Structures are given as structure tokens and as C-alpha cells.
Amino acid sequence: MARGGSKRGNRGGGNRHGNKKGSKRNDRSNAVRSEPWSTIPRTNDYYEAYYSQGGFMGYDELTKMWEYMKTDLPTSWRFTGTKTDALAVRDIFKERYIPRIAATEWEGQPVQPPEPVSAFPDELTWHMKTDKKVIRRNKQFAEFQKFLVAETSSGNISRQEVVSMVPPHFLDVKPGMVVLDMCAAPGSKSAQLAEMIHGDEEDRVQMAASSNAHDMSDKSGDYSDDGRSTGLLVANDTDYKRAGMLVHQVKRLNFPNLIITQHDAAAYPSLEIPAGPAGGKKKYLKFDRVLADVPCSGDGTTRKNTNVWQKWTPKDALGLHGLQVRILIRGLQLLKKGGRLVYSTCSMNPVENEAVVADAIRQCGGVSKVTVVNCDDHLPNLIRRPGLKTWKVMDMSSVLLEDKKPHMFTSWEKFEEVRESVKDENRSFSRNMTPGMFPPTNMSEEERIPLENCMRVYPHLQDTSGFFITVLEKKEDIKVAQVPSKTEEESGLTETQNGTSLSRAGSKRQRSEGADESQSPKRVKTSFTNGTEPDIVATEDTQTPVTTNVDAKMSANGAVKDEKDTKEIFKKLNRNGQPAQTEFFEYLAPDDPTIKNITDFFGISARFPRNRFMVKNKEGIPANKIYYTSELAKDILTMNKDRGVKFVHCGVVTFMSHKVKDTDNPGAKWRLQDDGIRILEPWAAKRIITLKSKATLHKLLIEMFPIMPKDGKHKLDDVGDQLAEMDVGCCFLKIEKSDGGDSMPFPMVLPVWRHPGSINLMVSNEDRLALLLRFWDELNPPIINHVKDKQAAKEAALAVEDQETALAVEGQEMVDIEDK
Numbered sequence: 001m002a003r004g005g006s007k008r009g010n011r012g013g014g015n016r017h018g019n020k021k022g023s024k025r026n027d028r029s030n031a032v033r034s035e036p037w038s039t040i041p042r043t044n045d046y047y048e049a050y051y052s053q054g055g056f057m058g059y060d061e062l063t064k065m066w067e068y069m070k071t072d073l074p075t076s077w078r079f080t081g082t083k084t085d086a087l088a089v090r091d092i093f094k095e096r097y098i099p100r101i102a103a104t105e106w107e108g109q110p111v112q113p114p115e116p117v118s119a120f121p122d123e124l125t126w127h128m129k130t131d132k133k134v135i136r137r138n139k140q141f142a143e144f145q146k147f148l149v150a151e152t153s154s155g156n157i158s159r160q161e162v163v164s165m166v167p168p169h170f171l172d173v174k175p176g177m178v179v180l181d182m183c184a185a186p187g188s189k190s191a192q193l194a195e196m197i198h199g200d201e202e203d204r205v206q207m208a209a210s211s212n213a214h215d216m217s218d219k220s221g222d223y224s225d226d227g228r229s230t231g232l233l234v235a236n237d238t239d240y241k242r243a244g245m246l247v248h249q250v251k252r253l254n255f256p257n258l259i260i261t262q263h264d265a266a267a268y269p270s271l272e273i274p275a276g277p278a279g280g281k282k283k284y285l286k287f288d289r290v291l292a293d294v295p296c297s298g299d300g301t302t303r304k305n306t307n308v309w310q311k312w313t314p315k316d317a318l319g320l321h322g323l324q325v326r327i328l329i330r331g332l333q334l335l336k337k338g339g340r341l342v343y344s345t346c347s348m349n350p351v352e353n354e355a356v357v358a359d360a361i362r363q364c365g366g367v368s369k370v371t372v373v374n375c376d377d378h379l380p381n382l383i384r385r386p387g388l389k390t391w392k393v394m395d396m397s398s399v400l401l402e403d404k405k406p407h408m409f410t411s412w413e414k415f416e417e418v419r420e421s422v423k424d425e426n427r428s429f430s431r432n433m434t435p436g437m438f439p440p441t442n443m444s445e446e447e448r449i450p451l452e453n454c455m456r457v458y459p460h461l462q463d464t465s466g467f468f469i470t471v472l473e474k475k476e477d478i479k480v481a482q483v484p485s486k487t488e489e490e491s492g493l494t495e496t497q498n499g500t501s502l503s504r505a506g507s508k509r510q511r512s513e514g515a516d517e518s519q520s521p522k523r524v525k526t527s528f529t530n531g532t533e534p535d536i537v538a539t540e541d542t543q544t545p546v547t548t549n550v551d552a553k554m555s556a557n558g559a560v561k562d563e564k565d566t567k568e569i570f571k572k573l574n575r576n577g578q579p580a581q582t583e584f585f586e587y588l589a590p591d592d593p594t595i596k597n598i599t600d601f602f603g604i605s606a607r608f609p610r611n612r613f614m615v616k617n618k619e620g621i622p623a624n625k626i627y628y629t630s631e632l633a634k635d636i637l638t639m640n641k642d643r644g645v646k647f648v649h650c651g652v653v654t655f656m657s658h659k660v661k662d663t664d665n666p667g668a669k670w671r672l673q674d675d676g677i678r679i680l681e682p683w684a685a686k687r688i689i690t691l692k693s694k695a696t697l698h699k700l701l702i703e704m705f706p707i708m709p710k711d712g713k714h715k716l717d718d719v720g721d722q723l724a725e726m727d728v729g730c731c732f733l734k735i736e737k738s739d740g741g742d743s744m745p746f747p748m749v750l751p752v753w754r755h756p757g758s759i760n761l762m763v764s765n766e767d768r769l770a771l772l773l774r775f776w777d778e779l780n781p782p783i784i785n786h787v788k789d790k791q792a793a794k795e796a797a798l799a800v801e802d803q804e805t806a807l808a809v810e811g812q813e814m815v816d817i818e819d820k
């Protein structure tokens, strides 16, 4: 046991504030030095003392770590989307911006251009270490920043911390897999997982669609739905606002195999699925892969959230441990036998990491049921350290001095020491400690949990944040011995003001506020009932196994006991005391007349499923948007919507109603949406326009409503010739990949509207500008709007009897930005 007094020195050693010129970090390159961005003092006695007390790393390495901790984090991002698109956008970035930035100087020194992060394959992840001041003031960086912003909103680039990209890589997700992301907001890892489930689906679908019969299509498991991925991502977060951020983040991927829910992950509901052709007993979904990127104290994010320096206290980790264990156990229950779960935190504290892993494995029945996978062969370029086998647990103690503030910290090696110390009535520390926070002891060689297989990424190893990652494999169905919350409650821990135990207060705080790499951890407000003698001797109870098989059930306090109980639990989980609200949705019948009209108009193959279209308004059709989902997503939504499962998002918009008077064809009154156009296009036989010339695309981008007179004299090359033959309505504009000087690096498909006297590419202004920047290096080019001048446009519209255009002029613009 180690004890320390109040104001301790800087145990981490090294540079206290990290902003002295000439630090080691600044010597690493000849490029412009990075000055700290924030003026917050980068020091905290307790924080530095805890990690300096031995067990983490040697003195020299620790000194290096603190040095890095006190500097700003490099900006990082990854190229996303399907691989071909991502590689093409990456190449444009490399060829255009790297040489320009490399050729510039700042105050007589060369500017350091962005570099690929070697831990990840294919140069898809990059970081930029240059000082933010230089980035803000340098013209070449400014141009590059615009590219970054434009491609981020187009979904080709994702701004994400390097270490945050690691966990999905270790999940080893394949396209046909069913994956649960338990604590998913704001959604950067969900986006990675969605991309993995998608795989090379677009190529597979093209192949399947171009073959003439079902039996020619790809039937290999993962893509057995006519080339479409059969996988599914269920992304969940308990926090309403953060679930909204999650929707925003993943929506731009236009992924029909995605469901977003809002539940407490520790009591995540079992989702009912079809029983199979033979019928019989109810079936519940088990996941091939689970990501538990749990709420944590977040001290690994210190370089980004400099507030950690001011706010770090050992209580944060202690308050979160119980919730983290409960989430991990629930994740393991929901995992298929043989499946993989990745547990991760952006904290370096073993109480939130190795202790959680060990405690959960122990409660699940030991390493014969769940084991820690050795991942040495995976991502070999990612520098990491093995998990800890021993550690100390630190607590702040309130020696009740006059100001009633904590003045001491104490580090414990064994839970038994805690038991002795709490007899000291003048101290209020340790009331929230449980045996599971300590290193496992008394285990035989067979029982030993290989915690060394856990992975620790420290800031100094590759200039990142700190992170903890563990890969678990479920070898057998599990029985949970006991849940930690029960241990705490049974042990008679003192209570907070609102009557819940301290660890519950911690979990409540996380439920309402969240804590992740993008958020600074906040203190848990606790109020101890001083004078109450806590009884922490709960070890025996903790060891007593509860004999129910909880693989599909859970014996937690307030958690899932039985499938029938789920409704009650959902009610309990709703923070306002209101019954859980789910987003309304209704699937349309396969023979719905509107679907028939639309699919006939676009010549959609009979092989494209008609039973997966849904609306989100209670009146059904007339709806103004029609969504599409995958088959499994449909089954889950329909079978669980009356069970109280809180679905907050699902479906990709494929059709949008469009008021148009120039046609009597009911199918023409629906337009294709950029969101869902790629899902439909391979199956369409009508209204397809092929674009081969990049110059024509440029014209369509810089001109809105170019004239297409009835006499056929247009200036739109072969695209104009093809559109001239079309009736009023929406069309698929297929842009082909081409090589050579004026090349198009990847194929695209966009919606284009044929008016009686003009045409218009139906993309948002944002996407229009992003495409012009990506392919022509044009920053803010003037966009000609042929209907801008109201009067002239009205006349033009009348002249060509284009009622639609005239209406658009009244509203200034036809592009429906709101839907983007």
C-alpha cells in the first residue's frame, strides 16, 4: 500500500508544462515546431503520482510518456467508403496537396506535410503533426482543409483519432456478420464496422445483376442475397442526444444493413428473430461480433481534452468499473459461441481495463468459457505494450479536515487491505471499492487469465492518445456467477443523495453525460453518509454462482432476467418515466400500387426485393419518402417494434415524392435519392443515362438547369442526346470510370431530372462543390443558375412550358438540400 500527502511533486518527471522550446518532441523533425494549443497547466499531482507508482513502465519510458502527454495531439483522419473510392480520393489528396504543402515554408523553416500512419494498411490513415497556428495561417493548408471538410461531408473521409480506429480492426468483421456496437456514439467506430460489413458488395451486386438468373448470382454466404451483404450492424447508445450524433454520422454511409437503438448496454434487450422455416420455439439474435467501447474516465484522451489535467481523480475509474463489467458481461451473453468481442476504453487505468476483463471472465465461468485472444500477428506495425498482470487501486480519501475536501490518496494492492482500513472512521475513502477491481489472485495455471494478451497503446509509442484494447473469444455458453452491482448493494455501501449506490451514480452520470475521447470526463458528484460503517466483506457472496443459465437471460439487478421481462425493463430504462418511444415505421406490401408504379417507371428487375420498402409516417402512402432496408433489418424491426425496443434509426431513402404537373405517369412523380441510388441502379433497365465525358459532368455541375429545348439544340453532348429521348422525370446518370489524361478514377451514379425544357443534376450544393474540388481542383467556382433571374426564368419556363422550373424559381432552388 502506498500513501502520499497532498501536494506531491511531479512524479512523472520531465517537463511540467510541456511547452518549453527545445523539448525532445520538437527535436524530432526540422519542421515547424508544435506549440501547445491550450494554456491549461498540464499537471495534476494525483494523476501523475498514480501512473508513476510502478507497474506501468520504467522511469525513462514514463518520462517520455508524460512529455508526449503534455503536447497537442496530431490531427488525423482516414479515407472511408468502399475501397476503390477511398483509394482514389487518397491518391488525389497525395498527388495534389502533399507536394504543395511540402514546398511551403513557415518563418524560414519547411512545413511538415501530413504523413500516413504506418500502423494501418494501404495508407488509408493519415496524421498531421504541424502546429495548429501554421495550419490556420498557411494558404496550402487552408486549401487542403477545404478538401478535408468537403470530402468529410461527402463521406469519403472520416476525421477520427488514430487510436480510436484500432478496435474495429481487431474485431475481424466479415461482410455476412451480424455485429453489435454497444456504446456507439458519436459513431466513428460504427462507421468503420459498417464499411467492413459492406465489404465489396457493390462489385458483387453488379456481378449478380448482370447475370440473368438467380442461380448465376453469388451465393457464397456473406453475399447470398443476390450479391448484397447479408450482414447487419446494430449500433446502440444510451444517451438520447448522442444517439442523434450517431445517426448523423452513419446516415451519410447510406447503409441499409444498419439499425440504431437507444438502450442501456448493460441491459441490452434480446432481439427476437424468425424461428426458421420449421417454426417452433422463439429465437433471439446472437451476434458474431460485439464491440464494447465502454464509457470510461478518458484519461487516455488528455492530449486532446486538456481538462483532464484539471479534473483527473481516481474516483472516476472506481465509479465506472461496475458499469463497465455489466456492459462487458451483457456483451458476452449476446455473443455467439465462437464469436469475438472487443472491449476497449480510452483510459489507461487498469481498474477500467484489465480489472474489468478479469472480473467479467471470472463471473462468466473462467477461461474455459471466455478467453483473451493473443493478437500479436494482427496489425504488427501498431506499437503496443502487453496488458498488466498486477496493479494498485488508488482512491482519494477525505480526511475530514475543515474544508471537507480530499487531501490524500491511497494506493492498495489487495482488497483485504481496504477491508482493514475502512475501520478508520475518520476516512471516507474506499467505500466504492470491490474485490473485482484488484488483480486476480489464487488461480491455478489452468484458471489463469492471460491478461498479457490485452493491449495498451500509450501516447509516446506512436504520437497518439492512450487506449486499451482486448479481444475476447467466447468458447462456451456462459453462466454468470453474480453481477457486481449486487455485490455493492449487498455489501451495504453508503448511498448518494438520491438513494442509489455510488457505482450506480457513476453509471447514471455516464448514461446522461457520456464520456469518450471527444468529451472531457466530469466528476461524479457524490455525497457520503458519514459515520455509516460500510461492510465491504462481500467476497464470499461474490463467489457464489447463481445457477440459472444466463446466456440468454441475465440475473442482474434491473437487467434482463427473461425475454418476457423486456417490456418492463424498457419502461424502467426510460429516463423521463415515459414509455420508450420508437421511431414509427411500416413496411409496404410487396404489391403496393405505388411501389409497382415506381419500379415499373425505372424498370427495376423483378429480382429486386419488393418487400423491403418502408415509410415512416402513420398514414402510409401518401408518404413523401420511401426507405429501403436489408431483409434481416426488416425482420428485427417488425418482430421487435411492439416489444418496446427503442429503434431510433433504420433505412436508406430511395424515393422521394416530387410535385410535377408535366406528366400523368404516377411513377414519374417520385425521384431517385442520392442516398439510395446505388442500391437500385444495378437492377434498373430504364431511364439510364451514361456519361463518358468528364467535361459534360463539369458542365452539369457548374450549370443548374441547362436548357434542353424541344428542337433538340442543346450543348450537353451525348448526355443531352440521351436525355432528349426521355419523358419528364428522374433518371440514373451513370458516370463511367475512365483512364488517361481526363480520367474519372471511380464510377459514380447520380440522379438527374429531365424537365420539359431543361435538366438538372439533383445533388446538394455541398456535394456539387465537393465534386468540383475533387475532380477539377476548383475552390468555390461560380455556379451558373439558369433560373436565377426570376423574371427571365419565369419567361423561360413559360416558353418551354416548364411548370416545374417556374415553381422552382419561386422557391429559388430545386435542389433539396434539407434531405442531404
Ligand SMILES: C[S@@+](CC[C@H](N)C(=O)[O-])C[C@H]1O[C@@H](n2cnc3c(N)ncnc32)[C@H](O)[C@@H]1O
Residues within 6 Å of the ligand: 164, 182, 183, 184, 185, 186, 187, 188, 189, 190, 236, 237, 238, 239, 242, 263, 264, 265, 266, 293, 294, 295, 296, 323, 510, 511, 513, 514, 515, 516, 517
Ligand atoms: C467511449 S464513448 C463511445 C465512442 C464510440 N464507440 C465511437 O467510436 O464513436 C462511450 C459512449 O457510451 C455511451 N454510454 C454511457 N453509458 C452507457 C450505457 N449504459 N449503455 C450504452 N451506452 C452508454 C455514452 O453516451 C458514450 O457515447
